[in-house]
Amino acid sequence: MALSSVLQSPAPGFNFDNAARNAALGRNDGGHTPKPLKTGTTIAGSGFQGEWWADKACAKIHYISPNIYCCGAGTAADTEKTTDLLSSNLTIFSLNSGRNPRVVMAANILQDMLYRYRGQIGANLILGGVDCTGNHLYKVGPYGSVDKTAYLSMGSGDLAALGILEDGFKPDLEMEQAKDLVRAAIQAGIMSDLGSGNNIDICVITRDGVDYIRPYQESETIKYKYRPGTTRVLTEKVVPLKLEVVHESVKKMVTG
Amino acid sequence: MNTLDVRSQLKDSVPVAGFGPHGSYGLQDSLRTGFTSIKNELIPSHSLELSEKNFQVNQDKMNMSTLRNIQGIHAPLKLKMELKAATQIQRLPFLPSSHLALDTLRGSDETIGFDDILNDPNQSEVMGEPHMMVEYKLGVL
Numbered sequence: 001m002a003l004s005s006v007l008q009s010p011a012p013g014f015n016f017d018n019a020a021r022n023a024a025l026g027r028n029d030g031g032h033t034p035k036p037l038k039t040g041t042t043i044a045g046s047g048f049q050g051e052w053w054a055d056k057a058c059a060k061i062h063y064i065s066p067n068i069y070c071c072g073a074g075t076a077a078d079t080e081k082t083t084d085l086l087s088s089n090l091t092i093f094s095l096n097s098g099r100n101p102r103v104v105m106a107a108n109i110l111q112d113m114l115y116r117y118r119g120q121i122g123a124n125l126i127l128g129g130v131d132c133t134g135n136h137l138y139k140v141g142p143y144g145s146v147d148k149t150a151y152l153s154m155g156s157g158d159l160a161a162l163g164i165l166e167d168g169f170k171p172d173l174e175m176e177q178a179k180d181l182v183r184a185a186i187q188a189g190i191m192s193d194l195g196s197g198n199n200i201d202i203c204v205i206t207r208d209g210v211d212y213i214r215p216y217q218e219s220e221t222i223k224y225k226y227r228p229g230t231t232r233v234l235t236e237k238v239v240p241l242k243l244e245v246v247h248e249s250v251k252k253m254v255t256g
Numbered sequence: 257m258n259t260l261d262v263r264s265q266l267k268d269s270v271p272v273a274g275f276g277p278h279g280s281y282g283l284q285d286s287l288r289t290g291f292t293s294i295k296n297e298l299i300p301s302h303s304l305e306l307s308e309k310n311f312q313v314n315q316d317k318m319n320m321s322t323l324r325n326i327q328g329i330h331a332p333l334k335l336k337m338e339l340k341a342a343t344q345i346q347r348l349p350f351l352p353s354s355h356l357a358l359d360t361l362r363g364s365d366e367t368i369g370f371d372d373i374l375n376d377p378n379q380s381e382v383m384g385e386p387h388m389m390v391e392y393k394l395g396v397l
Contacts, residue, residue, distance in 0.1 A: 089368055
């Protein structure tokens with residue numbers, strides 16, 4: 001049915017119609033708004049002759065282009081959508097120009113996009129890849145801040161991971177040493193952060209290709225059941241349950 | 257909350273004309289548009305609302321002024337003329353227009369943003385009354 005109050009077709013993009021209603025609901029309810037589910041993440045990256053990095057639990061390493069992968073911490077939906085948009089834009093670019101995109105392009109696109117929304121999109125991303133100018137590792141914050149270093153970590157377990165990385169990083173690491181370093185960094189994040197999950201995925205990007213190892217390490221599941229007899233039984237009391245037949249009815253089953 | 261002057265925050269200060277939440281016969285249509293509040297109509301309820309409404313306009317202004325400083329007045333003049341011609345290539349307001357020429361000129365046929373994914377006008381849940389929409393566009397409403 002046509003509404004007489006609609007005078008222009010709705011503008012595409014974000015719709016803020018409900019923002020006033022949500023604010024009013026928050027006020028009326030005594031400030032109780034539904035809380036989003038908080039989980040934890042640790043992501044870390046480090047460079048060696050190639051490039052690579054790791055993260056844990058659910059699939060947090062997103063494909064951006066054949067030579068660029070991105071780790072996301074923060075609001076999961078935001079990182080998912082942002083990396084999808086980034087991937088689409090870079091695919092269009094490479095179709096147009098016939099070239100593999102450079103990591104700095106991805107970082108710039110992310111920067112513009114996140115700054116435009118003033119941090120409302122909660123995406124902490126680590127962008128890494130190898131292109132014609134070498135290997136690069138970028139860290140992008142939710143407001144669009146970009147940091148380019150040799151090793152990084154983000155997420156709720158980032159401080160623990162950063163400690164390990166700071167201690168063990170050397171400029172000329174071999175692939176196996178670098179893998180081990182990042183694995184140890186993520187392990188530290190898992191152990192010391194309550195929210196961070198269990199498994200470690202590693203993605204190794206080199207000039208020749210990408211090796212996405214999922215999972216690189218699975219944590220052992222801890223069993224919380226105890227053997228019978230672990231605690232001494234002091235007393236035992238059995239109370240039989242008395243039942244009385246209230247009603248009985250027999251129904252013949254029709255066979256044949 | 258806001259450090260800016262309140263006047264610059266008013267929705268009215270945005271040059272986009274809009275009618276108040278009126279239903280038929282000019283009365284309040286509470287079922288569809290909710291309770292009225294003068295504050296809700298004037299002050300934006302979300303920090304991004306104004307900046308998003310003006311984003312394209314501001315980007316254009318910035319780009320045009322840079323272009324003018326670098327290449328002289330002829331560059332933005334020609335571009336604006338082409339853009340103006342391209343914006344006029346569309347169907348009547350209640351029908352979906354592709355804006356192909358406009359997209360090509362702006363370069364937005366090679367980029368994907370949130371306005372391509374969210375709230376697609378081709379899939380909008382509300383439909384406007386065709387006669388009113390045309391009259392509004394022509395300014396005879």
